[in-house]
Amino acid sequence: MTATPPDVLRCAYAELVVTDLAASRAFYVDVLGLVVTHEDSSALYLRAFEEYLHHSLILRKGPTAALAVLAYRVRSAADLDLADAYYRSLGCRVERRAAGATRGIGEAVRVIDPLGFPVEFFHEAEHVERFTQRYDVHGAGALSRLDHFNLDTPDVPAARRYYEGLGFRVSEDIQDDEGTVYAAWMFRKPTVHDVALTGGDGPRLHHIAFASHERHQILHICDHLGALRKPGMIERGPGRHGVSNAFYLYVRDPDGHRIEIYTHDYYTGDPDNPVITWDVHDNQRRDWWGNPVVPSWYTDASVVLDLAGAVAPVVARAEPREADVTIGADGFSFSAGSAEFKLGEQV
Numbered sequence: 001m002t003a004t005p006p007d008v009l010r011c012a013y014a015e016l017v018v019t020d021l022a023a024s025r026a027f028y029v030d031v032l033g034l035v036v037t038h039e040d041s042s043a044l045y046l047r048a049f050e051e052y053l054h055h056s057l058i059l060r061k062g063p064t065a066a067l068a069v070l071a072y073r074v075r076s077a078a079d080l081d082l083a084d085a086y087y088r089s090l091g092c093r094v095e096r097r098a099a100g101a102t103r104g105i106g107e108a109v110r111v112i113d114p115l116g117f118p119v120e121f122f123h124e125a126e127h128v129e130r131f132t133q134r135y136d137v138h139g140a141g142a143l144s145r146l147d148h149f150n151l152d153t154p155d156v157p158a159a160r161r162y163y164e165g166l167g168f169r170v171s172e173d174i175q176d177d178e179g180t181v182y183a184a185w186m187f188r189k190p191t192v193h194d195v196a197l198t199g200g201d202g203p204r205l206h207h208i209a210f211a212s213h214e215r216h217q218i219l220h221i222c223d224h225l226g227a228l229r230k231p232g233m234i235e236r237g238p239g240r241h242g243v244s245n246a247f248y249l250y251v252r253d254p255d256g257h258r259i260e261i262y263t264h265d266y267y268t269g270d271p272d273n274p275v276i277t278w279d280v281h282d283n284q285r286r287d288w289w290g291n292p293v294v295p296s297w298y299t300d301a302s303v304v305l306d307l308a309g310a311v312a313p314v315v316a317r318a319e320p321r322e323a324d325v326t327i328g329a330d331g332f333s334f335s336a337g338s339a340e341f342k343l344g345e346q347v
């Protein structure tokens, strides 16, 4: 009999290993405006303005830039035993962590999931001041909350089945007419996604996304990076996504970790929420305006650690790669079903 999965509420925090804590602090606090809940010589605990749990991002100093853990909040403490049994039934490495093993987080279950990612499930967490209306401390680029994780994984259908087993539903995906699946977006909270599965060499972290309330906050972050003479930290965008319809920006932190800033997408909470499937050749799927996707967006991602802190081996994607097959918003462009042809940069 299949074990009962934990009741996942949402993506809740990530821990990134960074090689220069001061440089990272300058980026995440001074440019992105995240609030410092706690800091010491080895780590920064950060949150966005609408968040009242201790943190949604930990930056920990270390020798190799990597993802240390992705954490999902579960509905109750009872879900920790369900998580423990569920992952043991899947044959995964499982660790129980006492309250406080991670500052601000209660008892937790940490696993290496079937896709090779370090994932934690927790319920209890320390509450701190929620800065929703502390407009006196919001900067012009204020971020409201953590929105999603995007994961590079070689076999998207297998990853989709694994997350469906956890009760996640698909909101959108990208396929071709041979049935190859290039990416899928899946949710527990009623938005487009808590996790996106991007077909690629993995396990690797493609990005972590924070939501802002307005497009002007995204534009301010771009202007701020320009003022710092650091436009190279802007990797892709600003623009309007086809998938999710969110206004977006991708930036690269001092270690190359990718962070997306993402304005609100759309509500997905009804049981009959329609799934949107995009053709991989539709040049509006990744950018509604048909702008090319920079090659680094397809190639670069952060390695992940195992429970002992070693870098996990990366498995190459066997299926076709999106950047190789599409002439959509990644190079030469045409809109699905139309003769319009727009020359872009060839990948």
Ligand SMILES: O=C1C=CC(S(=O)(=O)O)=CC1(O)O
Binding pocket: 148, 150, 196, 209, 241, 242, 243, 244, 246, 260, 262, 285, 286, 287
């Ligand atoms: O959050 C996202 C929503 C949409 C897209 S896409 O580039 O429009 O496919 C990418 C993304 O996964 O980062």
Ligand SMILES: [Ca+2]
Binding pocket: 236, 237, 238, 291
């Ligand atoms: Ca651009």
Ligand SMILES: [Fe+2]
Binding pocket: 148, 150, 196, 207, 209, 260
């Ligand atoms: Fe994203």
